[in-house]
Amino acid sequence: xxxxxxxxxxRIWKGGAGGRLIEFEAPQRANQTVLDVVTWVQxxxxxxxxxxxxxxxGMCGSCAMTVNGKPRWTCRTxxxxxxxDSRLTIEPLRNLPIVKDLACDMTVFFEKWRDARxxxxxxxxxxxxxxxxxxxxxxxxxxxxxxxxxxxxxxYAACDxxxxxxxxxxxxxxxxxxxxxxxTRDAAQAERLAAVAGEAGCHNCHSQQGCTTHCxxxxxxxxxxxxxxxxxxMAALRGEV
Amino acid sequence: xxLTSAQLYVLQRLSAAVLAPLVxxxxxxxxxxxxxxxxxxxxLSRTRGSFVWAGFxxxxxxxxxxxxxxxxxxxxxxxxxxxxxxxxxLTYGAALLLMTLGARAVAAVVL
Amino acid sequence: MIRPHRHQPxxxxxxxxxxxxxxxxxxxxxxFLVLGxxxxxxxxxxxxxxxxxxxxxxxxxxxxxxxxxxxLLGGLRLLALEFLPWRDGQATLAAVAGSASAVIAFAFLFNAI
Numbered sequence: 233x234x235x236x237x238x239x240x241x242x243r244i245w246k247g248g249a250g251g252r253l254i255e256f257e258a259p260q261r262a263n264q265t266v267l268d269v270v271t272w273v274q275x276x277x278x279x280x281x282x283x284x285x286x287x288x289x290g291m292c293g294s295c296a297m298t299v300n301g302k303p304r305w306t307c308r309t310x311x312x313x314x315x316x317d318s319r320l321t322i323e324p325l326r327n328l329p330i331v332k333d334l335a336c337d338m339t340v341f342f343e344k345w346r347d348a349r350x351x352x353x354x355x356x357x358x359x360x361x362x363x364x365x366x367x368x369x370x371x372x373x374x375x376x377x378x379x380x381x382x383x384x385x386x387x388y389a390a391c392d393x394x395x396x397x398x399x400x401x402x403x404x405x406x407x408x409x410x411x412x413x414x415x416t417r418d419a420a421q422a423e424r425l426a427a428v429a430g431e432a433g434c435h436n437c438h439s440q441q442g443c444t445t446h447c448x449x450x451x452x453x454x455x456x457x458x459x460x461x462x463x464x465x466m467a468a469l470r471g472e473v
Numbered sequence: 474x475x476l477t478s479a480q481l482y483v484l485q486r487l488s489a490a491v492l493a494p495l496v497x498x499x500x501x502x503x504x505x506x507x508x509x510x511x512x513x514x515x516x517l518s519r520t521r522g523s524f525v526w527a528g529f530x531x532x533x534x535x536x537x538x539x540x541x542x543x544x545x546x547x548x549x550x551x552x553x554x555x556x557x558x559x560x561x562x563l564t565y566g567a568a569l570l571l572m573t574l575g576a577r578a579v580a581a582v583v584l
Numbered sequence: 585m586i587r588p589h590r591h592q593p594x595x596x597x598x599x600x601x602x603x604x605x606x607x608x609x610x611x612x613x614x615x616f617l618v619l620g621x622x623x624x625x626x627x628x629x630x631x632x633x634x635x636x637x638x639x640x641x642x643x644x645x646x647x648x649x650x651x652x653x654x655x656l657l658g659g660l661r662l663l664a665l666e667f668l669p670w671r672d673g674q675a676t677l678a679a680v681a682g683s684a685s686a687v688i689a690f691a692f693l694f695n696a697i
Contacts, residue, residue: 500653507645578620
């Protein structure tokens with residue numbers, strides 16, 4: 233499957249929520265990614281096909297789609313690894329509204345990032361010295377473990393709790409919050425903990441680890457969320473949240 | 474008294490921590506006591522008038538009622554999409570039912 | 585249908601934890617009613633307990649023992665996951681919990697027959 237030759241049978245989602253899968257034939261190539269296939273179909277078979285990508289090297293997080301039922305970053309997913317009998321089914325990400333075809337509306341995903349207070353809120357000014365953060369401290373190690381998120385929403389699409397409880401903040405936003413709660417320079421940790429302790433908060437997580445299983449950056453949102461649960465548990469006992 | 478979801482989470486985990494050793498003893502007792510079949514005399518001779526078993530089973534009933542009610546709440550919310558008053562009614566109703574029936578059962582075997 | 589994104593052991597650990605919890609919650613009122621029958625005298629209680637002599641009932645009891653052990657051990661894994669420092673290999677731990685539950689259930693069955 234690594235070499236050129238042969239055809240792929242590709243079924244691609246067309247339309248909005250009420251759309252359907254359309255079958256295309258596409259040539260099989262060596263070192264071909266799923267994004268390559270989608271691009272080939274758009275250029276040679278269906279110019280109206282809508283999808284989203286930018287960097288093509290796994291940095292921007294914009295090309296995630298559902299490939300044979302699993303959420304993946306398509307630019308770094310090799311066809312040879314995921315095709316079953318030279319067949320691919322490519323759909324938009326789960327748990328997000330579809331704009332058209334393979335492009336979904338990421339608004340809710342980023343609104344939750346905001347609602348969870350996933351923004352650094354420092355207390356230092358430009359007149360203060362740069363703070364020294366020792367890399368070996370446990371807090372900084374916790375930050376390092378979670379900080380490489382590219383906002384691709386693969387974890388969000390993999391999460392059953394999001395599917396069942398659409399208000400749930402989801403693994404990406406909560407993982408981000410955990411990195412900020414371990415950032416010693418941040419000044420809004422009490423408020424942020426309250427933001428993830430509500431009805432839509434971190435304690436909804438059932439540790440199915442779908443997020444961790446599918447994260448293309450090999451992050452572990454389940455572990456981050458477990459850290460937040462501990463913090464919420466202690467804060468609730470103290471009557472703070 | 475409507476608990477927040479964070480408080481429900483705390484109760485769910487606390488009741489689980491209480492239940493863990495109790496269930497372990499319960500399982501050990503089940504596997505041991507089934508050996509010669511179940512009889513009322515055997516069970517009641519163990520439990521009647523015993524403060525230890527009275528305390529054990531009372532704690533068991535309270536923790537199980539809380540734990541099961543919150544668990545059922547999660548299932549109803551996530552798998553049946555229940556929300557709001559209906560969800561609260563299920564939670565508190567289930568806890569009340571289990572506590573009542575459980576208290577009756579403890580009284581039956583201890584008194 | 586089990587969708588492809590769920591094809592991983594810890595999703596199954598979740599599903600079993602949920603189903604065992606649901607089954608136990610449904611069984612609990614019945615369990616309490618059986619025990620409560622002792623209020624009506626030892627003879628009545630014995631009459632209810634006599635049901636447990638049937639083979640099919642014994643098998644059902646074995647199933648309940650399995651579900652209780654599974655919910656306990658799976659639950660301990662979750663408590664450890666949430667309240668202790670993170671450790672990898674959760675799928676292995678879940679498998680250990682499942683196997684140990686089966687051992688407990690068979691120990692019950694061998695003692696029961």
